[in-house]
Amino acid sequence: MTTASTDHYLARMRAVLAHIDAHLEDALDAEQLAEVAAFSKYHFHRQFTLLFGMTVGRYVQLLRLKRAAHQLAYRDNARITDIALACGYESPEAFARAFRRQAGQSPSAFRAAPEWTP
Numbered sequence: 001m002t003t004a005s006t007d008h009y010l011a012r013m014r015a016v017l018a019h020i021d022a023h024l025e026d027a028l029d030a031e032q033l034a035e036v037a038a039f040s041k042y043h044f045h046r047q048f049t050l051l052f053g054m055t056v057g058r059y060v061q062l063l064r065l066k067r068a069a070h071q072l073a074y075r076d077n078a079r080i081t082d083i084a085l086a087c088g089y090e091s092p093e094a095f096a097r098a099f100r101r102q103a104g105q106s107p108s109a110f111r112a113a114p115e116w117t118p
Contacts, residue, residue: 012037013051016044020060024067025088028060064088065102068095072111080107 019036020028033056034044048056064087071083084095084107099107105115 012039013048016048016056020063024060024063025086027088028056030056060088061098062102065099068099068107069103069110069114069116072107073114076111080111083107 034041068087089095
């Protein structure tokens with residue numbers, strides 16, 4: 001690939017990342033994001049994983065959990081259930097499982113004493 005085509009390719013992926021950031025609360029699927037990148041769904045998924053080292057679904061999940069962690073730590077008046085739903089989880093239980101898996105703490109324990117991991 002030439003430098004110009006590589007830059008164009010990376011610009012497409014940057015557009016996808018910007019779209020994800022702007023629509024994190026919405027349902028995001030690979031087909032919709034592939035359209036943003038102007039790739040087929042399968043090519044997009046392969047290229048995203050190759051470029052970022054994780055699937056697009058995992059990337060979206062990590063961003064949602066990061067947003068939730070900040071809300072838990074800095075929005076004392078927000079209910080954990082409301083944070084879970086605002087971050088795209090269908091139930092507080094699904095959120096709690098995902099959060100515990102990623103952060104090593106339950107959402108309520110994190111809120112009481114946040115342990116920020118890199």
